[in-house]
Amino acid sequence: MSYQDEANCYVGSFPKDFSYGPFEQNGDGDNTSLQEDRKPRILLMGLRRSGKSSIQKVVFHKMSPNETLFLESTNKIVKDDINNSSFVQFQIWDFPGQIDFFDPSFESESIFGGCGALVFVIDAQDDYQDALDKLQMTVTKAYRVNNNIKFEVFIHKVDGLNDDYKMESQRDIHHRATDDLAEAGLEHVHLSFHLTSIYDHSIFEAFSKVVQKLIPQLPTLENLLNILISNSGIEKAFLFDVVSKIYIATDSSPVDMQSYELCCDMIDVVIDISCIYGMVDETEANTFNNQSSSLIKLNNGTVLYLREVNKFLALVCILREENFQKQGVIDYNFLCFRDAITQVFELRNKCQNAMALSRATSGTPEPLPNGAADSVESTSDRSQVQLP
Numbered sequence: 001m002s003y004q005d006e007a008n009c010y011v012g013s014f015p016k017d018f019s020y021g022p023f024e025q026n027g028d029g030d031n032t033s034l035q036e037d038r039k040p041r042i043l044l045m046g047l048r049r050s051g052k053s054s055i056q057k058v059v060f061h062k063m064s065p066n067e068t069l070f071l072e073s074t075n076k077i078v079k080d081d082i083n084n085s086s087f088v089q090f091q092i093w094d095f096p097g098q099i100d101f102f103d104p105s106f107e108s109e110s111i112f113g114g115c116g117a118l119v120f121v122i123d124a125q126d127d128y129q130d131a132l133d134k135l136q137m138t139v140t141k142a143y144r145v146n147n148n149i150k151f152e153v154f155i156h157k158v159d160g161l162n163d164d165y166k167m168e169s170q171r172d173i174h175h176r177a178t179d180d181l182a183e184a185g186l187e188h189v190h191l192s193f194h195l196t197s198i199y200d201h202s203i204f205e206a207f208s209k210v211v212q213k214l215i216p217q218l219p220t221l222e223n224l225l226n227i228l229i230s231n232s233g234i235e236k237a238f239l240f241d242v243v244s245k246i247y248i249a250t251d252s253s254p255v256d257m258q259s260y261e262l263c264c265d266m267i268d269v270v271i272d273i274s275c276i277y278g279m280v281d282e283t284e285a286n287t288f289n290n291q292s293s294s295l296i297k298l299n300n301g302t303v304l305y306l307r308e309v310n311k312f313l314a315l316v317c318i319l320r321e322e323n324f325q326k327q328g329v330i331d332y333n334f335l336c337f338r339d340a341i342t343q344v345f346e347l348r349n350k351c352q353n354a355m356a357l358s359r360a361t362s363g364t365p366e367p368l369p370n371g372a373a374d375s376v377e378s379t380s381d382r383s384q385v386q387l388p
């Protein structure tokens, strides 16, 4: 089986969680629209000018941060399909800052019902009391409709703040937001906080964490990465979605921002070089393919090693130069790793296809072929609504 075939294996129907592979390859128009409707949603909310549209444009549309200065205010919900070009597939809904939950036209059931994560953006350069009030209102409203939502608070625009003030703001916002929730009787609701800016990699890192929480196979991917690094003398390994530079998994050692930035930069280098020198045919859109790999030796004795996993995913490893002498072992272990990942998603595909088939024939879901019903999936699947 070629690598391209392997990538195509991931195509399938994924009713609730992340889908793997472009829908267009499915070749079934009706099925495609069904899948589009069932894609998990990430909602971007927050006050006006807090930076929601900028985040979406920078992370998923390669807009340079400076260009966001010219973005116009959003005045209706903007739905953005993150698919086709990327391994990770979902929808991002960008809300206007002035949204009014008490407006009768605000369909909270359908908006929050199928939502996987709600990202609330707070402008840390501004007075954030109003934002905290809005956060409390938003969480209360959303949690009542769907208690499976992951709530993520981005303390945003921290590029303008010094380190002490950043930490102080985070502590203060954390404290006040959790107090507000406790007052509303929602002390059990968990909020995750991230310090972010579009002017550095923090926004990509934060989005990686949001996306990871919605990938049901994450523990398996982490385990596979742990096995790979411990048997190959690798210090840190990231599994990247190449297009968005979101890492969908890493091994269980702590992530330090510098390592992540190095790996992101390496992906940029590989893509740039591939675009300049790797294009066989002028019409070729994606030059990152099964032949892609790269090795960069830094002058501090560290090696960065990139291998493609499939059309959308790359493994980027950081290791000491002396450990790279056994490159054969690393390469062999990588092939085992890639096989294992393929199997994980093939199994996932089979389960999803079986569920889709049983739905089509009987109208009610049947147990998964391996007998392991995915409770999270079925719960959320029930709450999944058709898009307006």
Ligand SMILES: Nc1nc2c(ncn2[C@@H]2O[C@H](COP(=O)(O)OP(=O)(O)OP(=O)(O)O)[C@@H](O)[C@H]2O)c(=O)[nH]1
Pocket: 046, 047, 048, 049, 050, 051, 052, 053, 054, 055, 065, 067, 068, 069, 070, 071, 072, 073, 074, 075, 095, 096, 097, 098, 156, 157, 158, 159, 160, 196, 197, 198, 199
């Ligand atoms: N310094 C700094 N400015 C940012 C950052 N992110 C966004 N901005 C700026 O914030 C302003 C508002 O950004 P938008 O993305 O339009 O904000 P929004 O939340 O979508 O605004 P509405 O559509 O009105 O709700 C723009 O001028 C951006 O350039 C950041 O990380 N740091």
